[in-house]
Every structure is written in C-alpha cells, then in structure tokens.
Amino acid sequence: MTPTRAPGQLPVRDRTVNAAVLVDAFCFPRELDRVLTPTGAVVWINLLGEDGPLYLPSTDIAACLGGSWTTVESRAGWGIWAILRRSAACPRHALGFQHPAMPSEPTCHT
Template identity: 50%
Template structure:
C-alpha cells in the first residue's frame, strides 16, 4: 500500500536532467536488480566503485546545490521517524550526512567508493567502505536506512533494519534520476509486507517505507 502526500516544496528552475538514454539504461539496471532479474556481481561492484572514485574530487562542485529538498521534506512531513542508529547508504562525500546527523543520534555512512569516503572526512564520524549487498552489520541493528540515489538490495535492507524500522528512499532528481524507483516498486521488491508514504519535493522525490508484516 502506498499513500501519496501533496507537494510542499516547489521544483525550482534549472533542474540538471541527465541524458535520457544513459539515465534510462541505469534505471533499467536498477529495476532489474531490485526485482531479482539481474545479479549483482563482483565485476559490477568493481566497475561502480571505480567510476565513483574518479568522480570524487569534483563531486561537491557538481552536486552540492539544490538537491537536499527531498531529504529535508521527508524528515519534516513523512510522519513519525524512529530514533536510533541511522545507516546512510551511498553516502558519497557526505553532502547529506549533516542533515541526518542532526536528526539521528548515530549515523553510519557506507559507500562502495573509498575516494568518496575520504572526501567525507569532517562530515561523517563513522565511515565504512562496504558493498550494500553484504553489509557488515548485525540483523535488525539500525532504526533507519537512508538510501539516497541508491541501488536497492531488498534482502539485505530488510535484514539489517529493525522490525519497526524505516527505509528512507530518496531520488534527488525524481523520475529523471538515473536510479529512480517509485515507492510501489520498492514495496514490491522488499520481502514481507510494507507500507509506503511518498511525495515530491524540489527537484526530487522521497518515500518512507515501514514494515507491517
């Protein structure tokens, strides 16, 4: 079940829409991976890590403005937010980590790219290089998972999230983003029964997903 809330924050001009062909190829990969139609391989992980290692030095200059509206709106209007450890997946250079740190008592920032994590020094106190398909965390050990422009690994997400926890799913550029998955697709991919609340904010969209069975 998915509930849609009305937009509060308008979409400003100047949205940096990626090339449609490239973005759709990545979206297809993200959909197939989430649905289990495509495997996640060591080669794919190495390729992604290498790509983001190369982008790390210029990441803040090209991604630092205009993209935090969905996260801020979700935390403000998404309903009750559980308090406890927050796992930030795809944390990158930590552009969004201060927002999460202000909302949660502990934030663990995880990324596949070592260069990205190195550039997050000073923004995140707990940085871990790890593959999100095999997280070095115990079962049911985090209250919130914040996945910002991330690939979805359904089984591992459900494993580390507490039974009453929350998945915070953010697409910075909404349906134009290269890894966009709507809330209904995320719900369908996750094991068990989940309820979602979603909305749009700024250039992007967000969804809050809670396990109900």
C-alpha cells in the same frame, strides 16, 4: 574481533538498523531485510525524481522488500522521497506483497 560476513554484506549485525536512508542508491532488498529491525524503515530519496538514473517508484521498492509496507511519498523540488515502514501486522519475512498499481515485474537488485 570483527564478525565474519559474506561478500556484499554491510558491516552491521542482523536486525540492528532502525532506518536505512538511500539517496540515489541501489536497493538491495535481501540486505535491507537482514539489517532492519522488525519495525525498521527505509527512506528512499531520488534527487531528480523520475528523471534520475536510479529512480524507482516506492511501490517497486515495497514489492522488492516483500511483506506489507506502509508508504508516505511526496515531492520536494525535482526530487521525490518516500518513507516505507513495515506494517504492524506484517511478519518480518512475509512475501507476496503487491501494490495494486504495481507492475507485475518490479525492478530489483538482489
């Protein structure tokens, strides 16, 4: 029997994903929050870096996800990658994280 899910939901149970790898993809923070474990990670990859059509800085991604996240970011060739992990002291649904260098209005898909 397949579990019933709302339109737009991943076919994954709540809090069962250890890592979500998004390569030149849209970020849907509510869905990521639903499926990630409390210690889950998001790997955010932009193959063309700032020139890519779906590029967002990792600070925008962290702000969209809400709560407190630690981020490691680097470059490889043209591309940019980041690994975001929930901070150890961060409650699962804490909201209000804003990176000091982050614009006040992040670009998010909800």
